[in-house]
Amino acid sequence: MTSNAASFMFGGSLASSAPMLARAAQLDARLEHASPAEIIGAALNEVGRDKLALVSSFGTESAALLKFAADVNSAIPVIFLDTGWLFEETLAYRDALTKLFGLSDVRTIHPLADELASEDKGRDLWFSDPDKCCFIRKVEPLARALAPFEGWLNGRKRFQGGDRAAIPVVEADHERLKFNPLANVTQDELKTLYGTMNIPPHPLVASGFTSIGCMPCTSRTAPGEDARAGRWRGRDKTECGIHVGKTS
Secondary structure (H helix, E strand, C coil), X not given: CCHHHHHHHCCCCCCCCHHHHHHHHHHHHHHCCCCHXXXXXXXXXXXXXXXEEEECCCCCCCHHHHHHHHHHHCCCCEEEECCCCXXXXXXXXXXXXXXXXXXXXXXXXXXXXXXXXXXXXXXXXXXXXXXXXXXXXXXXXXXXXXXXXXXXXCCCCHHHCHHHCCCCCEEEECCEEEECCCCCCCHHHHHHHHHHCCXXXXXXXXXXXXXXXXXXXXXXXXXXXXXXXXXXXXXXXXXXXXXXCCCC
């Protein structure tokens, strides 16, 4: 993703403004030890329900955040990116969780058809240029979807490691607040949550998938491997691009 493209997609400078950085830092300090539900509630109070979106992949660890959000307010808009390369099991899981949690505003977003026709006519861009593929199928659609919102919730956790190991609870995402309600949740706590909340697992978990994205770039993980080891296996790539933009 070039700087010009990023600037266009996010509506201006790549850097977050000083007031936005200060606002995020203040919220982060206040919510450092807050529960997921408290963080979601604070996000609602800060920007309002109509200006807050929850972005979910409906992947292996997505249900916990969706359940927390639904318990706080089931009408929070949920953005789901259908890249055109998702497992059928993921689409079915989206439908099942939407019904189970009573989510009333799930918005499925797609890549631009013209972009796919011109840049990925052979549907092999994932192999030749995975970063560009992610930009067309994930980064650009999400930027479009988030345009009306002033804040968003996502499910990243520090225990996932890599670039996620030091994420704050609240951060500045250009001119938007980005809330990470599960940042402090441990892997053991997450497993317990799934049990106590009676949350069904993603259908592919039983087959050895611990992190699920697009079919061509997702593989099973072996026991003892990092949970995200199956994403873009064998490549120098750990994120799709949604969570790697500069914020300062």
